[in-house]
Amino acid sequence: MNAWTVVLAGGTGSRFWPVSSPERPKQLLPLVDAHPMLANTLERMTPLAPASATLVLTNATLVQDVRALVPQLPAENVIAEPRPAGTAAALAWAAHVVARRAGPDALMYSVHADWAIGDIPAYQATLKIAGEIATLERALVTIGIVPSRPDPGFGYIQPADAEGGRARRVAKFVEKPTRELATQFVAQGFLWNSGIFVWQAGVFLEELQAHCPEVGPALSAHPDDANAFFAAVAKPIAVDVGVLERSGRVFVVPGDFGWDDVGTWAALHRVRSLDAHGNASNGPTHVVDSRGNVVHCERGTVVLYGVDDLVVVTRPGLTLVTTREQSADLKTLLDALPASVRELRTRPDGSA
Numbered sequence: 001m002n003a004w005t006v007v008l009a010g011g012t013g014s015r016f017w018p019v020s021s022p023e024r025p026k027q028l029l030p031l032v033d034a035h036p037m038l039a040n041t042l043e044r045m046t047p048l049a050p051a052s053a054t055l056v057l058t059n060a061t062l063v064q065d066v067r068a069l070v071p072q073l074p075a076e077n078v079i080a081e082p083r084p085a086g087t088a089a090a091l092a093w094a095a096h097v098v099a100r101r102a103g104p105d106a107l108m109y110s111v112h113a114d115w116a117i118g119d120i121p122a123y124q125a126t127l128k129i130a131g132e133i134a135t136l137e138r139a140l141v142t143i144g145i146v147p148s149r150p151d152p153g154f155g156y157i158q159p160a161d162a163e164g165g166r167a168r169r170v171a172k173f174v175e176k177p178t179r180e181l182a183t184q185f186v187a188q189g190f191l192w193n194s195g196i197f198v199w200q201a202g203v204f205l206e207e208l209q210a211h212c213p214e215v216g217p218a219l220s221a222h223p224d225d226a227n228a229f230f231a232a233v234a235k236p237i238a239v240d241v242g243v244l245e246r247s248g249r250v251f252v253v254p255g256d257f258g259w260d261d262v263g264t265w266a267a268l269h270r271v272r273s274l275d276a277h278g279n280a281s282n283g284p285t286h287v288v289d290s291r292g293n294v295v296h297c298e299r300g301t302v303v304l305y306g307v308d309d310l311v312v313v314t315r316p317g318l319t320l321v322t323t324r325e326q327s328a329d330l331k332t333l334l335d336a337l338p339a340s341v342r343e344l345r346t347r348p349d350g351s352a
Helices: 037-045 060-069 086-102 120-137 179-187 201-211 216-221 226-232 265-271 326-336
Strands: 003-008 054-059 078-081 107-112 140-145 156-159 168-174 191-200 250-255 280-282 285-288 294-297 302-305 310-315 318-323
Touching (some): 037 060, 037 107, 054 060, 078 226, 086 201, 107 120, 120 140, 120 191, 156 191, 191 250, 265 280, 265 326, 318 326
Parallel strands (some): 054 078, 140 250, 294 310
Antiparallel strands (some): 107 191, 156 168, 310 318
């Protein structure tokens, strides 16, 4: 199959302060296991498309770091976004590149670099089904995750039919709801909006030009200059809002493979291996008579004794201690800290 992988690897991962920063965002960090999240993402996509048919879109300031992390990718396959312009623009440029190199019928698997996947074979099989649907129906296909809980932190997808085969048409997308609404959505068979998309490059470009005036004209005006294209995008917009919510050619394939967007420190308790007492640790750690903690240790050794449900993060020059519940609201903490602490950087020798 003429298939490509497109990995969106921008962003700063501010919810993983203090180890994540604009210079070292979460997709480049070993948060789930010993490997950077971007490396894990590319590894599980290898059976679907080779490195030569893989594009990584990232912040302009991270291009060299990404190339160093994944030297198997051709240098020209790591594409710099000179400014944040939303996922509609990023995927428009990726589809344009894929169509130019491989033709408009080439299939695109679009994923993010900072997810955790529990059942990789099921994940790959679901993506292949989505690819078949996208090709047969000439449709835009998204993977809707079968919810494991009513989570107000995710967007939701309502399938048009309660029952169906491998894919169903999308009735509507819903932005992050209240917890009460999320509970109702789960009971009614809604799916989480994962941000996994599969389509032929040419089909996506057709729908973009037809439905997304925020991005389409910029691509038409600057098809040969990425910098000029991104600069000309009228308004940053998510692809869900700019294209999928406006198109009548959208299908959803249910997916149940342990997907997690790893959005907070507390999320690591769901995706890391746990010890016998439910602690999720990374780095030199000794845990005694303690349960349900998340520990991320980059320097020294962490010892926990008689405490439960904490998040402890150490890096050179700084230690964060909070609860799993409070770790979802780091913005409030960061707003209260002096800039000298909030923006603490690590020198090349590892010191603060």
